[in-house]
Amino acid sequence: MISQETLIYAVMGLLGIISLVAVYMAITEKDLVKAVLYSAIQSTAYAFLFYLLMAPDIVLVYVPVAVGLYPAVILFLIKKSERFEGEST
C-alpha cells in the first residue's frame, strides 16, 4: 500500500517532468505563439507544485501573473514584432 505522502511526492515528480517537457518544447519551438502556450503549461505545472508544497500565498500570485499577465505581455510583444523565430521583415 502506497502512503499518501509518497503519492504526493510522486505527483510532484510527475509535475516536474511535465514542466521540463514544456520548457524544452517552448525553447525549441519556432512559432512563438505556440512557445507562449508551452510556457503557460509549465506555469500551470508550477502552480500545482507550489500548492502541493503548501505555499498558497505563492499560488495566488503565481496563477494570475504566470498564467494570465505574463503570456499576455509576451503575446502583445509578438504582435508588435514577428511571430516566427528567425523571420526577417
Added chain:
Amino acid sequence: MKGWMRAVSLLSIIAVTVALALGTASGGLGYVLPFPGVRDLAYWFLFTALNPSTPLFTVMSPEAVTSIVWDYRGLDTLFETTVFFLAIIGSMALMRGIEVVKKVEERTYQIGMSPIVKTVTRISVAAILAVAASIALHGHLTPGGGFQGGAAAAVAPLLLIVVFSVYFAVGSHINKKNMLTIRTIGLLGVGLTAFAVLIIGVIHGVGAYVFQNQPKATAPIGLPADLFGSLTSGTLILFNFFEFLAVAAGFTIVFLLLSVPERRVMEILEGGEKDEH
C-alpha cells in the same frame, strides 16, 4: 531540428534529470536533509502572529505570511513595491505622449470578438473582480494579500482590452489618466499607513515607530485589531487594500500602453512635433 532529434534530446534530458533526482534522493550527496519539524524562527512567528496573551509581539492576524510581509518585515515589502512602481514609471516614460484616443461612434461596440465571447467575458469580469477583492480584503485572514489580489484584478481590464478592444476600455474610463490616479491613491495610502501610528503617536505625545502596527514596549499605541467585532489586524487590512489598488492600476497602465496599435505609435512618433504648432 528534425522531429526524432527533438524527441531523443528531450528523452535524454528527462533521463538525466530523473537520474540526478534519484541519485540525490538516495543519498548521492550524503544525507543532509533539512530539519523536518517546525524550526525555532517559524515557531516564534506561529506563536506570536495571533496571540493576545503576548500583546507586545502579536500582529493579531491568523495569517503568518501577511504578518511577516507587512509587519515583521514591512520595510522590505515597501521597497519591493517601490521597485515594481519604478518599472511601471519607466515604461510610462518610454511611452510618454502615446495614447489611444477615444472613439465616440457606436462602432466601438462592434469591433472586438464575437458576441458569445463578449457575453462570457462580461460575466467572468465580474467574477474575477469579486475574487480579487476577496483575496485582497481577506489577506489578513486567509492566504492572499494586496499584491495577489491586485494581480488577479488586473486580469479583468486585460480581458476587456483583448475581447472588447482597447477603444472600448478607454471609452469605459479605463484610461491612463484614471489608472494613474488610482495608482497614486494606492501609493499614497501605503505611505500614509506606514506613518499612521507615528502620526497618531505625535498627536498624543507618545513614542511610536514607522511601520508600527500593534502596541510595543516603548510605544503603547497602535491601530485597532478589530472593527465591530471582526478582525482587521490594524495596519494589515489598510496595506492590503491600498496595495491592491496600486498593483491593479499599475498592471492596467502597462496593458493600456502595450495595446496601443503600432501604427498609432509610429504616427505619434513621426508627427509629434508637427501637432504642437
